[in-house]
Amino acid sequence: MKRQNGWDMFAFEGETAVTIESLDLYYGSFHALKNICMAMPKHAVTALIGPSGCGKSTLLKTLNRLNDLIDGCRITGSVRIGARDIYAKEVDVSALRKNVGMVFQKPNPFPMSVFDNIAYGPRTFGVRKKAELSGLVENSLKAANLWAELKDRLHKSALSLSGGQQQRLCIARALAVQPKILLMDEPTSALDPISTGKIEELCGELKEAVTIVMVTHNMQQAARISDKTGFFLLGDLVEFGDTGELFASPKQEATMNYISGRFG
Amino acid sequence: MRDAHTSGRKRETAAKAVFGFAAAFSVFAVFAIIFYIFYAALPAFREIGVFHFLFGKLWAPDKEFLAVSERFGILPMIVGTLCVTAGAVLVGGGIGIFSAVFLVAFCPKKLRAPLSHLIHFLAAIPSIIYGFFGLAVLLPVLDKLSPTGSGMGVLACSLILGLMILPTVTGIAKDSLEAVPSAYFEGALSLGASREQAMFGTVLPAAKSGVLTALILGTGRAVGETMAALMVAGNAAAFPTGLFSNLRTLTINMVLEMAYASPGSLHRNALIATGAVLLVFILALNGILGLLRHKKRERKIRPDRPPTPAKSQKPFSEPVFKKRGGLPRTLKYLSAVLSGVVLLALALIVGFILIKGLPAISPAFLFGPSGNAAASLRPAFVTTGLLILTALAVALPIGIGAAIYLSEYAKQNSRIVKVIRLFTETLSGMPSIIFGFFGVIFFCELLGLGRSVLAGGLTLSLIILPTVIRAAEESLLAVGDSLREASLALGAGRLRTIFYVVLPSAVSGIVTAVILGIGRIVGESAALIYTAGAVMYTPQGLLSEGAGFAVMMWKFSGEGLYLDYAYATAATLLLFVAILQALVALCKRGLTRGKRA
Numbered sequence: 001m002k003r004q005n006g007w008d009m010f011a012f013e014g015e016t017a018v019t020i021e022s023l024d025l026y027y028g029s030f031h032a033l034k035n036i037c038m039a040m041p042k043h044a045v046t047a048l049i050g051p052s053g054c055g056k057s058t059l060l061k062t063l064n065r066l067n068d069l070i071d072g073c074r075i076t077g078s079v080r081i082g083a084r085d086i087y088a089k090e091v092d093v094s095a096l097r098k099n100v101g102m103v104f105q106k107p108n109p110f111p112m113s114v115f116d117n118i119a120y121g122p123r124t125f126g127v128r129k130k131a132e133l134s135g136l137v138e139n140s141l142k143a144a145n146l147w148a149e150l151k152d153r154l155h156k157s158a159l160s161l162s163g164g165q166q167q168r169l170c171i172a173r174a175l176a177v178q179p180k181i182l183l184m185d186e187p188t189s190a191l192d193p194i195s196t197g198k199i200e201e202l203c204g205e206l207k208e209a210v211t212i213v214m215v216t217h218n219m220q221q222a223a224r225i226s227d228k229t230g231f232f233l234l235g236d237l238v239e240f241g242d243t244g245e246l247f248a249s250p251k252q253e254a255t256m257n258y259i260s261g262r263f264g
Numbered sequence: 265m266r267d268a269h270t271s272g273r274k275r276e277t278a279a280k281a282v283f284g285f286a287a288a289f290s291v292f293a294v295f296a297i298i299f300y301i302f303y304a305a306l307p308a309f310r311e312i313g314v315f316h317f318l319f320g321k322l323w324a325p326d327k328e329f330l331a332v333s334e335r336f337g338i339l340p341m342i343v344g345t346l347c348v349t350a351g352a353v354l355v356g357g358g359i360g361i362f363s364a365v366f367l368v369a370f371c372p373k374k375l376r377a378p379l380s381h382l383i384h385f386l387a388a389i390p391s392i393i394y395g396f397f398g399l400a401v402l403l404p405v406l407d408k409l410s411p412t413g414s415g416m417g418v419l420a421c422s423l424i425l426g427l428m429i430l431p432t433v434t435g436i437a438k439d440s441l442e443a444v445p446s447a448y449f450e451g452a453l454s455l456g457a458s459r460e461q462a463m464f465g466t467v468l469p470a471a472k473s474g475v476l477t478a479l480i481l482g483t484g485r486a487v488g489e490t491m492a493a494l495m496v497a498g499n500a501a502a503f504p505t506g507l508f509s510n511l512r513t514l515t516i517n518m519v520l521e522m523a524y525a526s527p528g529s530l531h532r533n534a535l536i537a538t539g540a541v542l543l544v545f546i547l548a549l550n551g552i553l554g555l556l557r558h559k560k561r562e563r564k565i566r567p568d569r570p571p572t573p574a575k576s577q578k579p580f581s582e583p584v585f586k587k588r589g590g591l592p593r594t595l596k597y598l599s600a601v602l603s604g605v606v607l608l609a610l611a612l613i614v615g616f617i618l619i620k621g622l623p624a625i626s627p628a629f630l631f632g633p634s635g636n637a638a639a640s641l642r643p644a645f646v647t648t649g650l651l652i653l654t655a656l657a658v659a660l661p662i663g664i665g666a667a668i669y670l671s672e673y674a675k676q677n678s679r680i681v682k683v684i685r686l687f688t689e690t691l692s693g694m695p696s697i698i699f700g701f702f703g704v705i706f707f708c709e710l711l712g713l714g715r716s717v718l719a720g721g722l723t724l725s726l727i728i729l730p731t732v733i734r735a736a737e738e739s740l741l742a743v744g745d746s747l748r749e750a751s752l753a754l755g756a757g758r759l760r761t762i763f764y765v766v767l768p769s770a771v772s773g774i775v776t777a778v779i780l781g782i783g784r785i786v787g788e789s790a791a792l793i794y795t796a797g798a799v800m801y802t803p804q805g806l807l808s809e810g811a812g813f814a815v816m817m818w819k820f821s822g823e824g825l826y827l828d829y830a831y832a833t834a835a836t837l838l839l840f841v842a843i844l845q846a847l848v849a850l851c852k853r854g855l856t857r858g859k860r861a
């Protein structure tokens with residue numbers, strides 16, 4: 001059965017979705033992530049905050065191995081999704097990425113129809129039947145709160161949508177392959193406040209089904225929607241803990257300075 | 265599960281190898297061309313002797329009572345080539361640089377785009393039309409000026425070749441002028457220089473190496489031009505002695521005598537050896553270009569320091585032109601006048617050919633039967649169609665594959681990319697006639713295809729390959745990385761990403777490549793005469809001979825009887841070229857609009 005390939009190969013037991021241990025990452029000689037250790041619980045939103053260039057996106061991309069594409073990028077330490085070491089030799093990167101979806105800072109829909117955008121992932125993993133694809137498209141759009149808006153425009157180009165719709169389409173596209181984890185890299189930074197609100201609301205609903213790791217520039221956003229927060233500075237994970245606690249009584253002075261707006 | 269995983273990985277590896285091979289194809293092609301031309305020329309060098317061949321003053325292959333070492337000398341042709349090349353660079357290079365300056369600095373904004381389009385159009389006009397224009401319009405005028413009563417020779421050849429290289433020079437000089445940091449221009453203005461002083465005193469000198477590149481590329485084009493030179497040079501294998509003295513270039517020698525040099529004969533080998541000498545010239549020019557580019561890059565590596573008046577930047581502390589007005593103003597008017605001359609030349613060419621050619625076009629002439637009794641363009645339509653199909657069938661997959669390798673797999677600016685670019689550029693700088701000779705040696709003889717449309721099409725595929733690679737690569741690189749990331753993040757492999765996301769977004773660039781290739785094929789003559797043939801009948805298939813429009817036109821204009829036909833063919837060709845140019849412009853516009861979305 002070809003369908004099985006990559007669909008269900010991931011062991012995802014236990015309470016923790018992502019376990020990072022002593023992770024170091026280098027871009028050439030540049031040490032971008034320094035000895036990172038963190039455990040992200042399942043069915044929760046983990047927020048990564050910190051000033052620009054501190055390594056948030058880099059960390060996110062180690063979780064779906066999108067860093068593999070960058071020349072000179074070197075990683076030591078271990079990253080486990082569920083029980084699985086994702087940097088082990090035998091890991092099928094494609095299956096990994098099916099289980100760990102990603103939404104980017106700028107909406108990046110493919111220049112094709114809404115339907116084809118969402119069907120792209122399932123088709124990659126061998127779904128060909130029209131009825132099955134239609135079902136997946138409908139469910140994904142519903143999950144992204146887009147079905148009502150787009151059900152009559154499935155065959156229009158995705159590029160004709162508004163920015164906020166495009167970003168939710170990208171979320172729907174990521175959901176269509178039924179990932180266990182969804183990575184979001186500043187997903188609202190290019191959007192207006194109303195679209196931002198819709199996406200924040202969506203995150204709250206989605207975490208029933210998927211574990212969310214979100215990079216955000218916006219501390220209020222982190223405080224509003226996340227369960228756990230990690231604060232990064234110059235490649236170090238300065239502080240990581242429950243969101244409420246971290247914002248109310250940060251243990252580190254740097255965290256304090258950052259969340260009170262003294263730099264960044 | 266594991267099986268699908270490894271088989272997927274194998275497929276990815278195999279694909280990478282295939283694309284890599286496509287990318288290396290230009291390198292093979294360049295080596296093959298050099299190797300086979302020299303290999304086939306070897307017997308001639310050996311029998312005649314390199315020294316006697318290069319410096320012999322007499323070319324008389326049929327004077328068999330003379331020693332071999334005495335009757336195969338190409339010095340007159342080397343001198344002829346150098347003469348007309350110098351003339352062409354003087355005419356086309358000079359005017360080309362001035363019109364580039366005009367376009368960049370003095371041209372009213374509204375005229376800039378249309379003028380650039382016209383210059384592109386000038387570049388797309390086939391050589392055979394330039395030659396025919398020279399023959400039919402320029403020569404009668406020069407005849408009146410010439411003391412001998414014949415206008416053929418050095419002057420006519422220089423003017424026509426100059427006109428032909430002009431768009432190359434203008435295009436590249438314009439790019440390099442536009443690349444000069446605006447700080448130079450503004451810096452000069454802030455010191456009280458006028459616009460024209462700033463342009464000629466500061467910006468033009470700053471663009472020196474780009475302008476030099478433009479001139480060298482123009483030189484290469486002039487050295488290798490065949491058909492246009494053939495029609496106005498007079499073709500006597502003697503040393504040129506004045507503006508109106510007949511001459512023969514290396515290329516003319518090759519194309520003129522190949523028709524009656526029997527295979528295997530020393531005569532034919534000597535013609536191929538002429539090609540080898542031409543190739544040495546072209547490769548030397550390429551070498552100079554490479555050095556120039558190397559030097560430029562070295563200079564760029566140093567941190568960009570915008571010139572400050574305090575530093576001893578000459579144009580600033582000590583303006584080249586002391587007085588306002590004066591020389592710079594004269595140069596400005598000169599640039600405007602010379603740009604006008606270019607437009608006039610273009611108008612003359614197009615005007616003459618359309619006025620004389622359009623009335624001669626009739627349905628019977630276009631599509632009627634063709635043979636010894638009547639001539640029509642039907643064979644040209646069929647031949648050209650077959651040539652396009654063959655050439656695209658080979659060049660498109662290889663070219664797109666190479667572009668995919670360069671943009672999707674290779675590290676940008678890595679050594680391998682540089683090598684492939686260098687060879688692709690070398691390939692694109694080779695003269696048609698060299699491709700023609702290679703086609704004869706390799707496709708017709710070695711592969712045994714004989715003189716056939718297939719051999720012609722394969723030869724053309726090499727000619728259009730660099731264009732396809734460049735246009736496809738450009739459009740692939742224009743596709744945003746965010747789309748690639750989106751696809752990969754969904755678990756798609758590289759291949760799927762390339763074929764379902766990247767290539768569809770690059771379609772307009774690939775269509776541009778196809779159109780540019782077709783334009784080149786439609787107007788090609790020198791590469792086809794001896795590979796596809798110069799017959800008047802309709803080819804029955806890929807293995808029979810056939811002549812396209814340009815070769816037909818050459819036949820019509822050579823046999824004085826058919827001058828009307830030649831005009832009509834020229835008009836047809838010109839219309840094709842105009843339509844293709846318009847399509848390219850549309851595609852480009854689509855491309856920029858797509859990027860904005």
Ligand SMILES: Nc1ncnc2c1ncn2[C@@H]1O[C@H](COP(=O)(O)OP(=O)(O)O)[C@@H](O)[C@H]1O
Nearest residue numbers: 027030032051052053054055056057058059070
């Ligand atoms: N491909 C790369 N090559 C080299 N350095 C990189 C690359 N990507 C990011 N960096 C560097 O790594 C650091 C972290 O970048 P990033 O993770 O994008 O930061 P953030 O998302 O927190 O703003 C920055 O200093 C950045 O310059």
Ligand SMILES: [Mg+2]
Nearest residue numbers: 056057058185
């Ligand atoms: Mg970032």
